[in-house]
Amino acid sequence: MNEPVPVTWMENRRARNLEAQEVVKDLLPPGIARLARSFHRQIPGYNMSPLKGMPRLSAMLGVGGIWIKDESARLSLNSFKVLGGSFAIYQVIKDKLGIRDRELPFAELTSPGVKERLGRLVFAAATDGNHGRGVAWAATNLGFESVIYVHKHTSQPRIKSIEKNGGRVVVVDGTYDDAVRQASVDAEMNGWQVISDTSWEGYSDIPKWVMQGYASLFSEAQEQLSAQGLAKPTHVFVQAGVGALAAATIGFYYQLFGAERPRTVVVEPSKAACLYESALRGDGQPHHFDGELNTIMAGLACGDPSPLAWKLLWDCADFFAVCPDYVAAKGMRVYAVPLAGDPFIVSGESGAVTLGALLFTMQSEEGSALRERLQLGPDSQILLINTEGNTDPDDFRRVVWEGGDPVPAEFRTYKDPES
Numbered sequence: 001m002n003e004p005v006p007v008t009w010m011e012n013r014r015a016r017n018l019e020a021q022e023v024v025k026d027l028l029p030p031g032i033a034r035l036a037r038s039f040h041r042q043i044p045g046y047n048m049s050p051l052k053g054m055p056r057l058s059a060m061l062g063v064g065g066i067w068i069k070d071e072s073a074r075l076s077l078n079s080f081k082v083l084g085g086s087f088a089i090y091q092v093i094k095d096k097l098g099i100r101d102r103e104l105p106f107a108e109l110t111s112p113g114v115k116e117r118l119g120r121l122v123f124a125a126a127t128d129g130n131h132g133r134g135v136a137w138a139a140t141n142l143g144f145e146s147v148i149y150v151h152k153h154t155s156q157p158r159i160k161s162i163e164k165n166g167g168r169v170v171v172v173d174g175t176y177d178d179a180v181r182q183a184s185v186d187a188e189m190n191g192w193q194v195i196s197d198t199s200w201e202g203y204s205d206i207p208k209w210v211m212q213g214y215a216s217l218f219s220e221a222q223e224q225l226s227a228q229g230l231a232k233p234t235h236v237f238v239q240a241g242v243g244a245l246a247a248a249t250i251g252f253y254y255q256l257f258g259a260e261r262p263r264t265v266v267v268e269p270s271k272a273a274c275l276y277e278s279a280l281r282g283d284g285q286p287h288h289f290d291g292e293l294n295t296i297m298a299g300l301a302c303g304d305p306s307p308l309a310w311k312l313l314w315d316c317a318d319f320f321a322v323c324p325d326y327v328a329a330k331g332m333r334v335y336a337v338p339l340a341g342d343p344f345i346v347s348g349e350s351g352a353v354t355l356g357a358l359l360f361t362m363q364s365e366e367g368s369a370l371r372e373r374l375q376l377g378p379d380s381q382i383l384l385i386n387t388e389g390n391t392d393p394d395d396f397r398r399v400v401w402e403g404g405d406p407v408p409a410e411f412r413t414y415k416d417p418e419s
């Protein structure tokens with residue numbers, strides 16, 4: 001008993017009572033989603049990631065549709081993150097070349113002439129694994145170097161995969177937030193260019209470009225939903241670390257639909273709940289989350305919100321929620337063993353938490369209040385993003401094969417007859 005409940009949440013009522021057009025426009029100026037998409041489309045190997053419907057699970061949960069934007073194979077990198085890092089590098093290079101009024105075609109970007117003008121460029125990034133792998137991949141593919149900072153708990157497979165993509169890895173004795181600081185100090189000393197997904201005082205252009213890069217994911221999803229006869233999702237559950245993805249998601253839908261945008265739920269691990277904590281404090285400021293950040297959701301293990309992302313989330317996110325690790329673990333297993341007729345999806349810890357949160361919201365007694373506030377029911381078309389595939393094979397097997405992080409008895413759908 002006394003296990004943490006599956007979903008703890010708060011409603012951000014101010015989001016529906018505010019005119020946030022200016023904040024949104026600052027992050028996602030008109031035309032930027034098209035520019036990001038146009039850049040990504042030219043990357044060799046680019047394909048839209050699939051949007052997968054789960055009709056059987058939707059019927060079981062009593063909702064109209066569940067749509068999974070499956071980023072597990074994005075550019076063969078296992079995660080959506082490369083969309084942000086690559087677009088930020090593209091924008092940095094455009095800036096260095098003084099190109100402001102036109103696109104830079106991929107062929108020109110990778111041409112020897114441009115390379116010569118730019119000289120040696122080194123990109124640095126701090127990461128839990130996914131962002132750094134994306135930055136390393138993009139730098140390598142454009143012919144540049146990268147140095148990627150990870151924290152001491154980063155698993156070996158994650159480190160190896162960054163190295164495989166051409167990044168030099170530096171392990172920092174601390175948390176993700178310490179890695180962010182160290183990357184910035186070393187870059188300053190060595191004249192490297194930091195590509196960070198989180199912002200800080202005096203450093204916001206690049207994190208903005210990272211977020212803008214994520215918009216490609218949603219412009220694809222909108223085309224794919226419209227091919228299914230749907231104008232938009234009614235709800236989006238989006239997972240958050242520093243909040244950049246969540247801000248891009250909500251900003252994108254705000255730009256398209258204004259007050260008619262989908263209802264949004266920002267989901268974090270209970271052990272790394274910096275956005276939820278900031279929302280609870282209610283003073284409009286981003287706050288540090290004190291804790292060891294020792295969640296299995298490695299991609300979401302952040303103690304400090306990105307101030308840039310926070311600004312938009314505070315004005316526009318409808319709900320903030322936190323979930324214990326067992327919620328993500330259940331999401332991974334349901335993705336891996338779907339109902340007959342639904343697609344099989346490989347989803348890692350950070351990718352699966354939103355499905356876990358939706359399952360508990362729809363199926364548990366504790367979920368009833370959130371269910372009602374969200375008005376989830378037969379007319380709901382819910383968008384989830386599987387933000388990563390199997391990025392940590394050892395932990396994936398621990399959870400999916402060996403039942404690691406089981407659902408506590410009191411929150412199981414199927415009760416043990418003995419209990």
Ligand SMILES: Cc1ncc(COP(=O)(O)O)c(C=O)c1O
Nearest residue numbers: 130241242243244245299387388
């Ligand atoms: C797999 C995965 N999902 C979601 C996120 C959250 O993104 P953000 O830090 O922008 O909130 C991350 C961040 O690294 C991630 O790796």
